[in-house]
Amino acid sequence: MIDIREIHQFHSGSAYGDAITNGMFFIQNLLRELGFRSEIYVQHIDERLRGKVKHYSEYKSSSENILFIHHSLGHDLDDWLLSLKENLILVYHNITPEKFFPKESPLYRYSIKGRQQLKLLKEICKAAIADSELNRQELISFGFSKDRVFTIPLLFDIKRLKEHPFNKKLFDEVVKYFNILFVGRIVENKKQDQLIDVLYFLKKLMDRSPKLILVGETTSKKYEEFVKSKVHKYNLQEDVVFTGKVTNEDLYTYYRASDVFLCLSEHEGFGVPIVESFAFDLPVIAYDSPKSNIRYTLNRGGILLKEKDPRKIAALISILSKNRALRREIIKTQREAIKFYENSYVISKFFRFLEWLELKLNREKKEKILESQKLIEKPKVQIEGPFDSSYSLALVNREMAKALDNHFPNKVALYSTEGYGDFEPNEEFLSGNPDVKRMWELGEKGVVADVVARNLYPPRVYDMKGLINIMNSYGWEESEFPKKYLKDFNRFLDALPVMSPYVKKIMIDNGISIPVFEVGIGVDHVLNVEPKEFSLKTKKKFKFLHISSGFPRKGLDVLLEAYTSAFTSKDDVVLIIKTFPNPHNNVEDLVGKYKSKPNCPEIELINEDLPYEYIVGLYRKSDCLVQPTRGEGFGLPMAEAMLLGIPVITTAYGGQSYFCNDENSWLIDFKFTKAKTHMNLFNSYWVEPSKEHLADLMQYIYKNRESKEVEEKIKKAKETLLRKFKWSDCSQRLINVINEVENLPVFLNKKVNVAWISTWNTRCGIASYSKFILDRFSEDLKVKIISNKVPSEEIINMQEEDNVTRVWKLGAKQEIYDILTEIDKEDIDTVFIQYNFGLIDINYLGKLIEELKLRNKNVFITLHSVKDVNKPDFKASLKWIVKELSKVDRIFVHSLHDLNYLKDIGLIQNVALFPHGVELRNLSEKRIGFFKKELGLEGKKIIASFGFLLPHKGIVELIEAFNLVKEHFRNSHLLLLNSLYPVPESKEYLETCRETIKRLGLEREVTLITDFLPEDDVRHILATADVVVYPYQHTQESSSSAVRYSLSLKKPVICTSLEIFDDVSDVVFFTKDTSYRSIAEKINSLLSKPEEVERKVKSIERWLECVSWDSLAERLENIIKYFKVYN
Known part of the structure; x- marks a missing residue:
């Protein structure tokens, strides 16, 4: 063994952060820890490294030293190298070939020289370390002995x-x-x-x-x-x-x-x-x-x-x-x-090299160095979001983390963040919860853990870096999900674990393209809490309890109305409302309003944050929890109360349906209604619980609290929650999700073969609807159209018949078997039916669905009409085939009225609202200018209407209204773009309109166009308008394509208050009634308030993003794919 005390290093250059420089520091640290004196000497010192490296002129050569000579480029120190007396070891980092540098560059010259110097280094160096296999091969090609060149990547720590x-x-x-x-x-x-x-x-x-x-x-x-x-x-x-x-x-x-x-x-x-x-x-x-x-x-x-x-x-x-x-x-x-390349592996190779040089290394120091190089293990799971408060998301995050920690001890981390950014957790909370603190200390920003799970609001996911990214028991309450969130979920997440089947359905119906899993929320944490008594003011015996934020979604207004109608001040009953101060609720005003009513039953409001122990105390003191929610992702208070043995009254719809049913709770009837939340999402719905039914249920519990039936339901409620909703159950389901994701193929087959049953390529609204959708599907969907037989002259475009089979006729009965034969010929996965009563006989529609489900097909139906038909010559009702319709994977309808109809006949879980689409239209300012000039509309305030000229459309009322508008806006002009319809009533109505114009002396102020114009002309003429009015007086139609046409041009629209316009209620202005005075009043108001119009136009622009055919087709395609790929 050689007794060497000093091992130094030399390189011609040095640079802060440079790989070779970092490598030299890495070697120096190792050598010093082994007990050697070790310095770094260079020719060119980076100013930022002064004091850490020395100039080569300071080096004192000695035959008792070893010097590692790092070589990566030529230099002018050949003579200095030849003068060295010690054992020299080459560390070769490769030299970039000169061909990559301009000939005038110094790098070109030193690249050539550096390779020439390898010949010199071969003669004076005892051995060589190459940091790569390429470099080793190059040294061998220069004559270095294979036995004396070692590959050790000593470049980084x-x-x-x-x-x-x-x-x-x-x-x-x-x-x-x-x-x-x-x-x-x-x-x-x-x-x-x-x-x-x-x-x-x-x-x-x-x-x-x-x-x-x-x-x-x-x-x-x-x-x-x-x-x-x-x-x-x-x-x-x-x-x-x-x-x-x-x-x-x-x-x-x-x-x-x-x-x-x-x-x-x-x-x-x-x-x-x-x-x-x-x-x-x-x-x-x-x-x-x-x-x-x-x-x-x-x-x-x-x-x-x-x-x-x-x-x-x-x-x-x-x-x-x-x-x-x-x-x-x-x-x-x-x-x-x-x-x-990991330290322990590279260092072991380096130690073996030093021992090959016959250096004696201290065994204890070697082992200590190798032990110190062990990497800190990344957490297996990191849960990110709030976890340090009574906030429900915080509770879900920390309890899931605790449960997972039982599966993966010390490998579960918590990271404190919210939708808008990171924050430091509450120190007092951490001190009181050492298990949570330990997991927080393991947490790291941006960590690439095996699994990163988040639950926070807003749901920021773009910066998640896990191998698997998921949400942690995610919840949502209303039917629409923001498009931005959905896009981010589809892009940045691998899967979506959710709180309940209700949330899963919402996500699928919105077009999620990743798998969704029901994980739920645990409830057994409530059993580990020692309750504390909150001092109530009431002396009443029977206590109803309500716990919520007090936001409109929670239905507190419904509860107060029901409670005050069911009881009086004489009843031995109190309603305890537990909420917390928040600018978004008006609980105090609401409670005050009801308290001021004569004979009001007792209400006690607790409007403050309370520690969880006091909440549990309130549960235990109460006789019944009442939660008439309009929308709920899970319903944690309901679950907690049920586990604690308290009867629960809640809405028969929402996330709480995961564990609430008629056998373990009391469910309130409801109607679907438009959601009114701060999200302002178009076409979004929730439910309106029945006040009357709630009042009946509250009276029943009040009178029968000690009954056998109530006790039996309480018992079943506990059993349900203990069987499926412990945190150990939920964490195991989350682990199952992770395993499912791990087992998904890298390239999922998302191809779907679809049979599309619809009218097609004829002048028919459903045929047009189908075309708008199918033209926008991607190549992933291979569609076979199975349509009705029509005369060839009715076909609009023969080129669109290539993929069409026509085998049935309107009112089809036995022809459904021909449809099935066509489906059997192909490898069809999915069948999509566009339905109206006149297309296929209703009973045979039921038989068709039965046959398709027997063949294991995914079946979707769009119902373009749902109301019963009861004519002398034709009767039909969806009620006749409820059993068959319940087997359909998804039934799509266009309105809340349709949703409620289906709900009333027992169809809820497989039904979704799918809005009518709008085709976005491009406009030419030049063409608009041309028509303004051509029609004499330049410089005018233009009020327009559009659609077929029929008596119920209210054009006469609009002319009367315009006569009043003229009094305020003398430069206004009425543009009636109303083509004649091929029925006698249309021509008769035209004469009435002309007479009205003449009677009012408006011939020069009204332009009436009754020709059926080319679409491009219609578009640009209507685009001249400042406002478009739809003054309908009455109609049986369920929606208006004419109003959607005007909205597609981003025009402010005024409608009369009829059901036909419900689907566009978010983006139009409404009159008070159908009278001409009311119409005139609204027109005058809008023309006087340009800022109000501007706000509405911005709203229209947002709405168009949601209901454009492009957006709807993508959404529908994702739904179809979901059922094929993940169900």
Whole structure:
């Protein structure tokens, strides 16, 4: 053994943050910990490293030393090297070939010289370490002995990388985008210009704006100018970030916040940023350049490119951006690959090399070093969101974390954050909950845990970095889900665990494209709480309890109305309302209003935050919990009360139906109604509980609290919750979700073969509806249209008959078997029926559904009409086939009236509201100007109406109204774009209109166009209007395509208050009644209030995003796919 006390290192250059410099510090630390004196000597000292490295002239040569000579570029110190007396060891980092540098560059000359110096180094060095296989092969090619060249990647400290602090503020800014990262000097061989090409094509493929982040200093100004010229050429100035050289904190932030590392370099001696990407679980895509070490550095991790076609690379990245399973599999390969670079492995190889040099190493010091290099394990599951308060989401997060901790001890972390950003948890709470504090201390921002689960509001998910991203028992209360949230869920989550089947249905009906699982919420935490008594003022014996935020959704107004109608001040009863102060509720005013009524039964309001122990105390003192909710994701107070043995009255609809049923609780009847929430979502509904039914139920419990029937229901309620709703049950279901996601194939087959039964390619509203939808389906849906037989002259376009089979006639009966034969011929997964009573006989529709379900087909129906038909010659009712309709996977209707009709006949769980669509229309300002001039409308306030000219449309009333408007707006003009309908009544009504115009002397102020004009002309003439009026007097129709046409032009619309306009109630103005005076009043009001019109137009623009045919077709396609892929 050689007795060596000093082992030093030399490299010609040094640079802060540089891989070779970092590697030298890593080696120096190891040598010092082994007991050697160790310094670093360089020719060129980076100012930021002064004091950490020494100038080579200070080096005192000795034959008793070992000197590691790092070599990565030529230098002018040949004579100095030859003068050295000690044992020399070469550490070779590769030299970039000179061909990648301009000939006038110093790098060109020193690249050549550096290779020449290898011959010298071969003669004077005892052995060599190559940091890559490529470098080892190069040294051997220069004559180094194979037995004396060792491959040891001594370039980085993986442990330090992973545990180093990073810039959290920068992370929050960068992570909002889809980021492609490259780290490396801006120099010719790195090929950053080709990354610009990829970005250019990627932008065309993604609906999310991608950014390219180029981290690294410039060593070729000329090349940098070339790269930036490409950025300008492609107009990518907002999409490419040149950071220059950055601190380690920022560098590690970019790794954490990026989505893919892309390397198209033509030469890499090693490729340190690739391994750094591995360390941060950043998927790597790298080009396998000849004479580059990339293949070996990847070590079978990441994706290795064989060619550099920017279109194909962009397509690959686009797929990766949408396919989280593929991302997960790539990261798994990288986690295997990085084991070769982890500190314990690399250090062990280095120790063996030192021992090969016959150095005696202290065994205890070796073991201590290796022990210290063990990585801190990432948590298996990190739950992110609030967890430190009585807030229901906080409770769900911490209780789920506790339950999971029983499955994965010390591998479950908590991270404190809300929808709008991170926050520090309450210290007092942490002190009182050591188990929660321990899990919080394990938490880390942006961690790539095996599973990251969130529950927070708003539901921010774009910055989740788990291998599997999920929500933690997610809840939603109304039927519509915000499109932005849905888009983010589909993009950033792997699955959606939810609180209840109710929430699952909402998500499917909104078009979610990831699997949804019912996980539920545990309730048994309530059994572990020692109740504390809250001092109540009441002396009444029987206590009804209501606990909620007091928001409209909670139905407190319904409760107060029912309670005060069911009881009086003489009754020995009190209603205790527990809420908390909040600017969004008006509980005190509401309670005050009812208390002021004569003979009001006693009400006690607790309007303050209470510790949970007091809430449990209130439960235990109460005789019945009453929760007449309009919409609930789960209904935790109901579950808690039931587990504590308290009778529960609640609405027979919502998330509480997961555990509330007629056998264990008292359920309030309801009607569907428009949701009125702060979300202001179009077409959204919830339910209105029946006040009368609630009053009856409250009286029943009051009179029968001690009865056997009530006690039996209480017992069953407890059994239900203990059987299925303990936290151990819910956590196991969440683990099952994780396992399901793990087992999903990387590339899911989302192809669906659909049979579409509808009228088609004729002048029929349902045929048009089908065309609007089918034209917008993606190629994933292969559609076979099975339509009715019609004469060839009725077919609009023969070119649209290729995929059509016509086998049935209107009023079809036995022809359903021909339909089934056509379905049996093909590999059909899904059957979609567009239905109106006249198309297929109602009883045979029932038989068709039965046969399709026997064949295991997914069946969907759109009911374009639901009301019973009772004519002398034709009768039909959906009531006749309720049993068959209950087997349909989803029934779609267009209005709340339709929903309520189906509810009344017993169809609720498989029914969804699906709005009518609107075709977005482009307008030409030039064409609008042409018609204004042509019709003499320039400079006028134009009031218009549009649609067929029929008596019930109220055009005469509009003319009368316009006569009053003229008194206030003398420059106004009435534009009646009302074509004649081919019935006698239409011509007769035209004469009435003309007579009215003449009688009022409005011939010059009214333009009446009754021709059936081309659609393009109609569009641009109607677009001249300042306001469009639909003054209908009466109608049996359920919706108006004419009003939707005007809205598609983003025009303010006035309607009379009729049911036909209910589906557009959010985006039109209504008159008080159908009289001409009321119509005139509303027109005058709008023309006087441009700011009100402007607000409504903005609302119309938002509405159009929701009901455009593009949006609705995508939603429907996702629903169809969901039932094929996940059910």
